[in-house]
Amino acid sequence: MIALTIALGILQPSDPPAFENEELGIVLRRLPAGIKLPPPGEGSKALFDIVGEEKKIQGVAHHIAGWPRGRGRADSWEALVKKDANTKSLLRTREEVLTPPLGEAVRREWVWEKKDGRAGMLGLFFSRGDRTLILIAFAPEESWEQARATLIELTEQVEMHHVWMCQACGGKAMGGTATCRACKRSFFPRDDRIREFSRKFEIQIVLDPSRFMPVGDVAGDEPARRDAEAFCPMLAREVKKYPDEFFRRTDFGRIILCQNIRFGRPMAGKVLAFAMYHPEFVMVIDVTEKQKFATIHHEFFHFVDFLPDYETKDAQWTALNAKGFRYDPALWAEALLDSKVKGFISEYSRASEAEDKAELFACLMMDQKRARVRSRDDEILARKLARLKEIVRDFCPKMDGEHWKSIDR
Numbered sequence: 001m002i003a004l005t006i007a008l009g010i011l012q013p014s015d016p017p018a019f020e021n022e023e024l025g026i027v028l029r030r031l032p033a034g035i036k037l038p039p040p041g042e043g044s045k046a047l048f049d050i051v052g053e054e055k056k057i058q059g060v061a062h063h064i065a066g067w068p069r070g071r072g073r074a075d076s077w078e079a080l081v082k083k084d085a086n087t088k089s090l091l092r093t094r095e096e097v098l099t100p101p102l103g104e105a106v107r108r109e110w111v112w113e114k115k116d117g118r119a120g121m122l123g124l125f126f127s128r129g130d131r132t133l134i135l136i137a138f139a140p141e142e143s144w145e146q147a148r149a150t151l152i153e154l155t156e157q158v159e160m161h162h163v164w165m166c167q168a169c170g171g172k173a174m175g176g177t178a179t180c181r182a183c184k185r186s187f188f189p190r191d192d193r194i195r196e197f198s199r200k201f202e203i204q205i206v207l208d209p210s211r212f213m214p215v216g217d218v219a220g221d222e223p224a225r226r227d228a229e230a231f232c233p234m235l236a237r238e239v240k241k242y243p244d245e246f247f248r249r250t251d252f253g254r255i256i257l258c259q260n261i262r263f264g265r266p267m268a269g270k271v272l273a274f275a276m277y278h279p280e281f282v283m284v285i286d287v288t289e290k291q292k293f294a295t296i297h298h299e300f301f302h303f304v305d306f307l308p309d310y311e312t313k314d315a316q317w318t319a320l321n322a323k324g325f326r327y328d329p330a331l332w333a334e335a336l337l338d339s340k341v342k343g344f345i346s347e348y349s350r351a352s353e354a355e356d357k358a359e360l361f362a363c364l365m366m367d368q369k370r371a372r373v374r375s376r377d378d379e380i381l382a383r384k385l386a387r388l389k390e391i392v393r394d395f396c397p398k399m400d401g402e403h404w405k406s407i408d409r
């Protein structure tokens with residue numbers, strides 16, 4: 001009993017972590033024996049250095065924003081080391097896709113032949129939203145087995161969180177935090193149906209966008225309090241249609257509610273919402289729009305489409321269309337009416353393959369019956385529905401046939 005108490009005492013979550021950076025949402029809970037994280041030397045852009053006993057382990061951790069994420073980031077880093085003047089060869093020996101509770105991580109190992117000898121090397125590429133932590137460490141080949149075990153232990157202590165910003169004072173906090181440390185305001189909307197969703201996936205629901213806009217080219221005004229608050233339970237109802245896995249994978253960190261949503265540069269037509277990937281993973285939605293429920297799902301699908309490589313060209317999808325068909329990017333979002341053109345669920349579907357898929361997905365999430373009826377005499381649409389379900393299931397295996405049945409009204 002005493003031993004258990006001590007063990008629990010050691011693992012108290014209130015123990016200060018070995019490393020914590022709230023501005024970047026990075027935490028290292030505990031350090032393996034013998035590992036130290038000295039602050040980086042002057043002029044270094046690193047987060048921290050990594051030093052092991054007798055300097056046999058050396059390493060460094062960096063934070064980087066933008067694409068690619070996870071494995072793509074590991075690839076570009078690997079290419080960089082191969083080009084380095086000190087590198088004779090770099091041989092990848094192992095790759096593991098890790099499953100952290102939040103975010104996406106891959107761990108790679110190499111034999112690194114340098115001009116001054118051979119070393120074992122290990123890298124962790126941990127992404128959350130559009131940001132990645134790159135942790136690299138190496139040790140001479142003769143001490144690698146020991147070093148490797150220590151470094152694996154180290155990588156298992158890493159957490160990446162979304163970074164929240166207080167709507168009232170602009171203070172930063174780790175995603176999921178209940179109240180702002182500076183001004184004591186709650187980070188959660190009043191509606192407790194949306195609170196659990198917000199906390200669990202570290203998705204900040206922003207009711208007052210003034211501090212957050214513009215985000216990229218998108219601007220909008222503060223919505224009326226009653227519109228924003230009425231939106232929350234409806235959002236809670238819609239997100240319940242998804243398995244947890246969906247939000248773990250899409251990995252966005254913020255939903256910004258606004259009104260009079262607009263684009264910084266002039267656009268052909270009206271906008272309803274945006275799913276953004278840069279400068280951060282965020283969804284912006286106009287809560288005064290009639291189409292807002294379908295729009296939630298439409299925007300969610302854009303995240304599915306963009307991961308993992310920020311690319312929405314899809315030749316396989318385009319090939320489902322009738323011969324000679326071309327998407328028309330000049331079509332704009334207000335054309336959400338049923339399409340009179342065969343093969344498309346709405347007018348806006350004809351804007352691009354990304355919009356085509358997002359529109360069909362929104363229709364499936366809102367009204368499967370409509371999708372069934374519309375595709376009954378429309379072979380192209382029927383093929384697209386089947387393909388879309390495949391894409392969704394590949395992205396999130398829990399969204400299978402059973403899932404679609406369970407949310408069919």
Ligand SMILES: [Zn+2]
Nearest residue numbers: 166169180183
């Ligand atoms: Zn605050």
Ligand SMILES: [Zn+2]
Nearest residue numbers: 298302355358
């Ligand atoms: Zn769209």
